[in-house]
Amino acid sequence: MSLLQREREIIVANEYIDNFDFDEVKEFITNASKNLFISHKFKNSDNILVQPRGGFPTYDKVFELYGEFKASNVDVLPLTIDSNTRLNDYAMAKKMLALSEENDTNMLNGYPLVNHGYRTTRKMMVHYDTPISLRHGTPDARLLIETALASGIFEIEGGPITYLLPYSKNFPLDKAFLYWKYVERVCAEYSKLNEPINRESFGPLSATLQAPAIVIVIQLLEMLLSLEEGVKSFSVSFSQTGSMNQDAVSSNVIKKLARKYADKFGHTDAVINLVYHQWMGAFPYNKNSSDALINTSTVIAAIVGANKIITKTRDEAFGLPTKESNAQAVANVKYTLNMLKGLPKIHDEEEEENLTLQVDEILEAVFNDNADTLWRKVFNSIKKGYIDIPFSPHIINHNEVITVRDPQSNIRIYNKGNLPLSEKSFAFDRDKIRLGENESVVQKIIQDIGVML
Amino acid sequence: MSLLQREREIIVANEYIDNFDFDEVKEFITNASKNLFISHKFKNSDNILVQPRGGFPTYDKVFELYGEFKASNVDVLPLTIDSNTRLNDYAMAKKMLALSEENDTNMLNGYPLVNHGYRTTRKMMVHYDTPISLRHGTPDARLLIETALASGIFEIEGGPITYLLPYSKNFPLDKAFLYWKYVERVCAEYSKLNEPINRESFGPLSATLQAPAIVIVIQLLEMLLSLEEGVKSFSVSFSQTGSMNQDAVSSNVIKKLARKYADKFGHTDAVINLVYHQWMGAFPYNKNSSDALINTSTVIAAIVGANKIITKTRDEAFGLPTKESNAQAVANVKYTLNMLKGLPKIHDEEEEENLTLQVDEILEAVFNDNADTLWRKVFNSIKKGYIDIPFSPHIINHNEVITVRDPQSNIRIYNKGNLPLSEKSFAFDRDKIRLGENESVVQKIIQDIGVML
């Protein structure tokens, strides 16, 4: 038995789950319908795939939610995991699931997949025969991913950086790297059986004033860490910045650099997709405004040429959306994408050049770290503040980088902290910032967070 | 007394109106609040002005409608005239206005301004102290425009071509030119008293598969005919084509050529604005889809850099919108324009070059007509089919030009009829058309009309 397999046996020997039958799972995946694989759908579709977010505590509610989504012609179904499971607190998840089932209310903000188990969950996935994407935010996702893959969920979102810095306060970063290595390997292994399992990174990060350069660096690093373990289908992603031009610039640069670095590291056979998240920051409390915001995100996704769009709903500011409003959001996005034709190509050479420069500069510093493996280089870079994101709750994050918006609403680096940026590429950003008279940076940040209100 | 003034006296001596006091009107305009002039607002605003459509039979309903619009932060108020008044059928308008007032229902699809008269109407306009735009569709608008200007309505939409070809079956075209000459002159005269009266042409035409080249030719000709009479502030316009790229191309070309031809004809001091109409064709019966369509139009208007956007509502397919949904549409558009930042500049050199070529070719043929005045050249050109729009109800229109959409939804000329286009510029269009197997042109046209459904 391989080391990995031994570790897997230990992981699935968990008091909260029934016995785990690896052979049966292997057989299931080998013979699974192609329709469950998003990698297959990416290959065979010219259109942007539409994927909502969503998860409820009980099986029945998720089943109904999927029914609504299918009626809206959804392309990819989501399974969003509750926040207790995300932090491996299966006990609390169990308790809240029981309360939810008894009282027919939602005491969890997502589906506690581990508690439900793969035998139950798979029924639903096979029933709908549509790709499902797992959305969690879990630094130690080993058991969760085993359960997901066994359930027929063949796209796994996350990564050691993107599911840690925005999602955890003090989970050890080095452990996160190792646990995600496990996830990558399991995905790579299963990818040999049928169509590839798709891995997706989470570009929105803390969804608040993220500088494109940092986002792209993190996307590329998680991509490389994943491909390194044998994954063959990977999606990089970012979320609407608040400036249409910055979105276009980000898109052009991330597509170009993802391919470049994948090839450079020898992964020429890997397929790389681009995912665009509709506005991830603070939403307006006016639902008509939310509709307008969502529609605008859709238009931008189409213009920047994403392969998949992940949607929000008009309920965003209020709480978990009802299944009806979630399905309505999908229907609206589908309508818009269908109707939207004659898309122009947007280029901004100067901006693209500087963004490329910033990304290359940071990556160079990361690669130059003298650790022996890529994950250790990345680990050190985060510790040193070469990678530092605004609004991370995590204690390892330096929290020195400060970003604000320029007058066109582009997110610009105001304070570069320890980011290894040249004077030139930093000045390009910083010089575009304009503070009002008597406006403090803090005031500006608060205003910029609320830019869509 | 000048000839014009004598004509004016005759025009206002109409059995359906009270006596008309020209001196009082002159004084009113001379001292009118700057806020009533859109020309003033264009000058002093960096943002796209938002103008809805709307009109109801009774004074009270329009008053309430304006109240709603103001609460939504509208920039320009509309006054849409009913279709009887448009065809100078004041008797029918009077009858239906009476029925509407008695039964508190809407028996007219707009405001019968002539029947209400300027003394009444002006009260409302002065009360709201906001620019008002007159929307009618009247070939003989002389009495209507006298009444409008006297009421404080300082933007007049229309023109001899754009308010005739789509709006009339058999009104004599030569008369339309002369009647509009009257309108231009009155506007020019009043423009000397205070801020200029703004004239606006109606680019959407029959709102169905209009080729950009023809739209732009007509816009430029109406602009020249207006400036020729002394108008100093003019808006050219077009409506969403269904292809974002074609919208951007149209915008770039119309802006460039409007300035070029205005200058060429010696009107260097005239201010030219660009107006974008949200989708003017057949609307979906699904109101959420309509919202999405409207929002997408807004995004495009911002991208193409219009100075004013004219809005639709989610009720479009059903009937005249309620004041609430009309005001909501304005609020949504305002939200989107406010939130939409970092607009990219779109250029498509090849498309812009060909469109410019087509416009120049047609205009050259018009200018080469050997009539003595511009309006007669244009008149002859329409008779000869040099200008020919699809889906005109008017008997003078040749109805030989056929347009369909290419795969990117750009409107392309399939049959050029008598349009004086070179082989080259026509082939550019025609070669992009793809008909499906066994698809007739008629089938394609029907499908293309319903492109937003």
Added chain:
Amino acid sequence: MKVVTGVVGNDIHVVANRLIDISLQERGFTVFNLGVNTYLEEFIDAVIETDADVLLVSSLNGEAEGWCRDLGILKSKFDLSGVVFMIGGNLSVGEVSTEEIIPKFQNYGFDLVSHQSDLNEGLDELEALLKERL
């Protein structure tokens, strides 16, 4: 079968009118299309002149109610008992429910009333009625 068609009143919406013309021809009718902006009297005159089997009126801009109230009076002046009267399109100003509209226009004297519904379904109904009447 002969059909007179057109758009009633001061209504100049021509797109549907063109499609209706094509659709009727495709279904084998002989079509006399008076186009837009046609008054009720003109319709009746044309029906009599052409000895039409069907009068198919369109209205899009909400005017129909105002223009069609007098259909009864006109019908009573001539013997038009063999003619099918049909109206369709968008039959009221503002949004009014189909249930409210249909009886109103039936009272005016229309045999078939079709509000905001599909053209082909409407023409199917027309053909069904014509078959029935044979």
Added chain:
Amino acid sequence: MKVVTGVVGNDIHVVANRLIDISLQERGFTVFNLGVNTYLEEFIDAVIETDADVLLVSSLNGEAEGWCRDLGILKSKFDLSGVVFMIGGNLSVGEVSTEEIIPKFQNYGFDLVSHQSDLNEGLDELEALLKERL
């Protein structure tokens, strides 16, 4: 005045937490910010340790209901009668009306409950209550 603040439960939404920290400082409070992902017991410990006047709990991701039910029990274990207990943010999973939520959290033992409302208004309320209690 000393305030202990943080985000309760397995909730990692940090943006509001940062702004609250800044706002409290601007209003002259001494702030002990425990950050996100803080359990009720940790809050109570910190209140006792720092001898705080106010416990200001945030919850954004809808977990509050699950985590705050036991506040009463905890409060009964210690003498915290001088401390103002406040909670705010987004206090339920899914959309629930404020009228429904406020009494629920008051029952759990909070003096001030602020659901989906403005931070500054909430802090104004807090200061008003503190003044009253003096």
